[in-house]
Amino acid sequence: MPEARSVFFVSDGTGITAETLGHSLLTQFDLPANPVSLPFTNSPEAVDAAIERIEQASTSGLRPIVFSTIIDAGLRNRLRRVNAVIFDFFDTFIAPLESELGMESSHTIGRSHGIADPRAYGLRIDAMNYALSHDDGATVRHYAKADVILVGVSRSGKTPTCLYLALHYGIFAANYPLTDDDLLSGRLPEVLRPHRQKLYALNIRPERLAQIRAERRPGSRYAALRQCQYETTRAEGLFHQEKLPHSDTTTMSIEELAATIIQTCALPRRLY
Amino acid sequence: MPEARSVFFVSDGTGITAETLGHSLLTQFDLPANPVSLPFTNSPEAVDAAIERIEQASTSGLRPIVFSTIIDAGLRNRLRRVNAVIFDFFDTFIAPLESELGMESSHTIGRSHGIADPRAYGLRIDAMNYALSHDDGATVRHYAKADVILVGVSRSGKTPTCLYLALHYGIFAANYPLTDDDLLSGRLPEVLRPHRQKLYALNIRPERLAQIRAERRPGSRYAALRQCQYETTRAEGLFHQEKLPHSDTTTMSIEELAATIIQTCALPRRLY
Helix, strand or coil: CCCCEEEEEECCCCCHHHHHHHHHHHCCCCCCEEEEEECCCCCHHHHHHHHHHHHHCCECCECCEEEECCCCHHHHHHHCCCCCEEEEHHHHHHHHHHHHHCCCCCCCCCCCCCCCCHHHHHHHHHHHHHHHHCHHHCCCCCHHHCCEEEEECCCCCHHHHHHHHHHHHCCCEEEEECCHHHHHHCCCCHHHHHHHHHEEEEECCHHHHHHHHHHHCCCCCCCCHHHHHHHHHHHHHHHHHCCCCEEECCCCCHHHHHHHHHHHHCCCCCCC | CCCCEEEEEECCCCCHHHHHHHHHHHCCCCCCEEEEEECCCCCHHHHHHHHHHHHHCCECCECCEEEECCCCHHHHHHHCCCCCEEEEHHHHHHHHHHHHHCCCCCCCCCCCCCCCCHHHHHHHHHHHHHHHHCHHHCCCCCHHHCCEEEEECCCCCHHHHHHHHHHHHCCCEEEEECCHHHHHHCCCCHHHHHHHHHEEEEECCHHHHHHHHHHHCCCCCCCCHHHHHHHHHHHHHHHHHCCCCEEECCCCCHHHHHHHHHHHHCCCCCCC
C-alpha cells in the first residue's frame, strides 16, 4: 500500500467544485489520501495561510497535492509559490474556453455555488418543503403538483432520494409508502391511480432491507427477514404488473438513483 | 447578447462531476446556454446516441460545447469523433496525476458518486434521519449526538442547511427555532445551554423574512414586516450577547452556509 498523500482542495468560494474535481480524480487511484478543504481562500492573507498549512502537511518528502479553483488571477499566482503539486482547474480550462467562445471570462468569485439567482433559490426551497410535507404519504392532496411520486415499501430509499431531487434540481418529488393493505390487494392504491404517469418504483433486496430496518427497530416483526421478503416480493409483483419504471436501490447511491429517475422520467431539471 | 450555445455534460456515471465542472466554468461567461445532461453514456451505442444528439443541437454553425468525464479510454476516443468542442476532464488531469503519483489509474466508472462505501452511505442516511427527527425543535432529546445545532427564528434557513449538511457531509445537524418566549426572555433557552459549544446562529434581514413567510401564510401576523423586524432584532441581540458564531442567510446559498458552518465550527466531515 503506498503512503498516504496529503491532498488539499483550495477555493475562493465554497470549495465544492474543487472537491468534486479532486475527489473524482482521486477515486481513480488506489491511494490513501488525507483530504483537507480550504474554502473561502479569497485574500492574499488567506492564500498565505493556505500555503503554510499545505507545506506543513508535506510527509516523508512527498509533495502535497493541491486542487485549486481560485478564480482571481493574482491569488492564483500567489498560490503557485507553494511547494506542492497544483492542479489548477480554471488555469487549465478558462483560456481554451475564452478562445472557443470568443469572449473574456468575468473572473467573478463564487458564482457557481452562490445565490446567483434568487428565483432558483426559492424554487429549491419550495421543492424541499414539498418533499418534506409529502414524505411518507403524509399528505396526498397535492400530487397534482408533483413531478414524480416514488413508490415503495418502508425504508426502500424514497425519502433521501426525494430530498436530493429537491435540493439539487428543484424537482417536486412526493413519496408513497406501500401499506400492508396495498401489498395484499396487489393493486395500485386508489390515490395513486390518477397519477400513474408520475410513478417511479423503488425496491430493495430483502436482506439489505432487514438490516436497515433492524437499525431502527431491532428485533421487531417490521425488521424480520421473513417480513421483508414478503413485502419486497409483493411490491415487485405489483410493479411488474403495473409496468412501473423501477430501480433496485440495494447498491445504488442517492446520486445514481436521482440521475436515473430524472433520465427515465424525463423530469424537468429546474436547477443546474 | 451573444447567441445561446448548446452545452452537453457527458458522463458514463451520474454526470454530477461533469455538470459541476462545466457549470463552474460557464458561470464565468455571460453566455446564455442550453445545458443538457447525458448521464450513463457507458457503451459504444450510448456514445453514438450522444454524438447524434449533440450534432443535432448545433445552431447557426456554432459548435456545441461538450464537457466530458467519460473514464473508459475506448469510449472517450469514440466520443472524439463528434463535431463539437470537447473539454475532457479525465484526459486533461489523469496523465499528470499518474505521473505525480507514480501509479496507473484504475479506470473504474462511477466511483465518485456511486455507493463505493456502504458505511459512508449508512452514515449519510443516519445523518439525514437525525436532521429530520430533530427538525424545528421537534425533539431535543438527542442533542448530545449533534455535531451542530442551528438556532434562529422560523424560516431563517435552518432546515435546508441541516439537510444539506447531512446528505453531503454525513454531519448530524439539529435545529432549534427561537420561540416568542425565548425572544422575550433574551436568554438562551434552558435546553440549549448544555450544548453551547455546538450552537451556530442564523439570522436574516426582516424584509426577506417577511417575503418568505408571506409565501407560506400570506397576510398573517407571522409574515408581517413589523413582526419579522421584532424577531430578527431580538434574535440578533441574543446572538450578540451570547457571542454565538452566526451568519446572515439573506444572500447566502445553502452551499455557502454549509461550507461556512463547517469551517467556523471545525465540524468533522465524514464524507467527501
